[in-house]
Amino acid sequence: MYPVSALALNFDSAGRLAEAEAAAFDVAAEPAGGARDAACAATEQYRRYGFLKVRGVLSEQQAAYFRDAAVAFRERTPSYRKDAILDQHVNVWRSDDVLRRLTLNGRIAAIAQRLAGVALRLWHDQLLVKTAGDSRATEFHQDQPYWPHAGASQPITAWIALVDVPVERGCMSFLPGSHRQRDVPRHELDQQCGLFELVPELEWAPRVTLPLRAGDCTFHHGRTAHFAGPNLTGEDRIAQGIIYTDAATRFSGGRHVVTKSLELQPGDPLEGELFPLVSSLPG
Numbered sequence: 001m002y003p004v005s006a007l008a009l010n011f012d013s014a015g016r017l018a019e020a021e022a023a024a025f026d027v028a029a030e031p032a033g034g035a036r037d038a039a040c041a042a043t044e045q046y047r048r049y050g051f052l053k054v055r056g057v058l059s060e061q062q063a064a065y066f067r068d069a070a071v072a073f074r075e076r077t078p079s080y081r082k083d084a085i086l087d088q089h090v091n092v093w094r095s096d097d098v099l100r101r102l103t104l105n106g107r108i109a110a111i112a113q114r115l116a117g118v119a120l121r122l123w124h125d126q127l128l129v130k131t132a133g134d135s136r137a138t139e140f141h142q143d144q145p146y147w148p149h150a151g152a153s154q155p156i157t158a159w160i161a162l163v164d165v166p167v168e169r170g171c172m173s174f175l176p177g178s179h180r181q182r183d184v185p186r187h188e189l190d191q192q193c194g195l196f197e198l199v200p201e202l203e204w205a206p207r208v209t210l211p212l213r214a215g216d217c218t219f220h221h222g223r224t225a226h227f228a229g230p231n232l233t234g235e236d237r238i239a240q241g242i243i244y245t246d247a248a249t250r251f252s253g254g255r256h257v258v259t260k261s262l263e264l265q266p267g268d269p270l271e272g273e274l275f276p277l278v279s280s281l282p283g
């Protein structure tokens, strides 16, 4: 078990993460000077804590363009998951030409691959909407227990805000270092204490909350525990998640919406046009 208490994070008297340390989780997509050093520091930060915020992976105009496509997509497409937590559409890139350009964006994929440090391929994307005034928290969970994967050590999600996502609109919080916690059984998104019943020490870990402007992105490891609050505002929270996994990932035989209509046998590689390699994406 990873000793959460070993994390060197300092909080001020109000319990907020000291500004300098909060800033360490928050980098610009185009660092001004010393770009190489900044990129190395960001990578180190991601590997140590399991998440990172990158500002401005999309410009304001690009975010608005993809937001409009997401709104139109939702109007014409039933959701895979529509419950009190959120409205989820899986693999939008397969049926929407505009959102496909976001999912297959080579720049975002290249950042993910750099952070992961291994060759990656796309696992799936998802449009994640918390409707204004009508959503609940996505409770703390790890993603990896949901996936039918064998041999995936560095799965990573890019979560891109297509509208401003302040705390009140349902931005994400992360538990630093929790990606070191392996083999946690599957736990449900609507159970407040699901993860903490399985790994009690995580309940006492510091929580880092990262509000995003439209076009900002967080990257998190598939085992980093994370949470998103309810949307208490008058505007929908619209985000697109792009999930990558190790290029060498094999199918474990578990049930999942992405693989259920494929004739995969346990041990088969995840490959082919549904799971493109990051190295094949346009730069």
Ligand SMILES: O=C(O)CCC(=O)C(=O)O
Binding pocket: 086, 128, 138, 143, 157, 159, 226, 227, 228, 239, 241
């Ligand atoms: O958008 C949310 O509410 C949760 C997203 C999430 O859990 C994820 O992208 O892994």
